[in-house]
Amino acid sequence: MLEMFNEVLAHNGLVTAFALVGAIMWLSAVLSRRLTFGRVHGSAIAIIIGLVLAYVGGTITGGEKGLADLSLFAGIGLMGGAMLRDFAIVATAFEVQVTEARKAGLIGAVSLFLGTLIPFIVGASIAWAFGYSDPVSMTTIGAGAITYIVGPVTGAAIGASSDVVALSIATGLIKAIIVMVATPFAAKFLGLKTPRSAMIFGGLAGTVSGVSAGLAATDRRLVPYGTLVAAFHTGLGCLLGPSLLFFATRALVA
Amino acid sequence: MVIYGTALLAFCHLAGLLLGDLLGSVIGVKANVGGVGFAMLMLISLRIYLHKRGLLPKETEAGVGFWGAIYIPVVVAMAAQQNVLVALKGGPVALLSAIGAALLCAGAIAAISRTGRDTTALPPVHHHEFVEEEDIVFIAGVSHA
Secondary structure, three states: OHHHHHHHHHHOHHHHHHHHHHHHHHHHHHHHHHHHOOOOOHHHHHHHHHHHHHHHHHHHHOOOOHHHHOHHHOHHHHHOOHHHHHHHHHHHHHHOOHHHHHHHHHHHHHHHHHHHHHHHHHHHHHHHHOOOOOHHHHHHHHHHOOOOOHHHHHHHHHOOOHHHHHHHHHHHHHHHHHHHHHHHHHHHHHOOOOHHHHHHHHHHHOOHHHHHHHHHHHOHHHHHHHHHHHHHHHHHHHHHHHHHHHHHHHHHHO | OHHHHHHHHHHHHHHHHHHHHHHHHHOOOOOOOOHHHHHHHHHHHHHHHHHHOOOOOHHHHHHHHHHHHOHHHHHHHHHOOOOHHHHHHOHHHHHHHHHHHHHHHHHHHHHHHHOOOOOOOOOOOOHHHHHHHHHHHHHHHHHOO
């Protein structure tokens, strides 16, 4: 019976992955509500669980592909692989409302560029200080400091190693969690009380999950303004990371 | 038809990545340069173009919307196949980069939000809007990073 069960899962890899990730998302939503009262976003908890499972998978198999190295969960490799990942990321561009984005105006755009540049410089500098001094690793870790999507997308484009990609995801994830948890406490310091300030926040603070969760915990009415600007963050980062920022880093280091 | 939307997305995805590969070879990088970004820009432009001509029914949008909504789960699957063991050895890099980036950005937000004239204001709190914006939080949480 158990053997049959395992066989069905192993022969339907992608479907097994959908079921497994769905269960992780559900568990994360429950944990987010019950344990953190919605302060830490469910998606952030889900990604942490994913990284923990990758750690478990890596420990069991000694391989490089985390949970996907277990034959039972090989479908995770397809679901989270480059093809579907890029497909899903491109799809999110469909939700960007151009007329609304225009209202966000110049200051939102300026914040967006600063919000790409500042984390990148910090991330790349710290990577360099810790011995990741080749331009590919510096760029990937710097891009991870922008968002945890820009990091792996940039890393894949310029050929970073898996451990550097994981490091860039960890960087972006830690930043997103800091934004989620710290925003309501820092709201006064940030001047976070109007749509304009929420747009500035959305541009500079990065990831939509961090921004939407952080703003929701501060003042729910600010959420749409912040996420509107933050929605451009991953797109801009994915555009600049493997191109302009990579070339600039390479010119400076090499 | 739903497949029209998914096909539109696929077209943008492939064209964007092709453009990224082309740009990469033109500038002499053995990599895809900004392909995902180009694909996104292409999808935004095509959506506006098709929407203006009334060629974007709900079903077509659903063919893209599903993939946008599946984005966080895909990222979770991506996280589950990372080489975490090796990343943990570089712990302080991720921690310091994240803290440093967050602190500097917080400083920039505080500075910029205090400069210039702020003429924007929030509408008064109504119970009805409260519910609406809660939905927005939910949608944003499901479909974005």
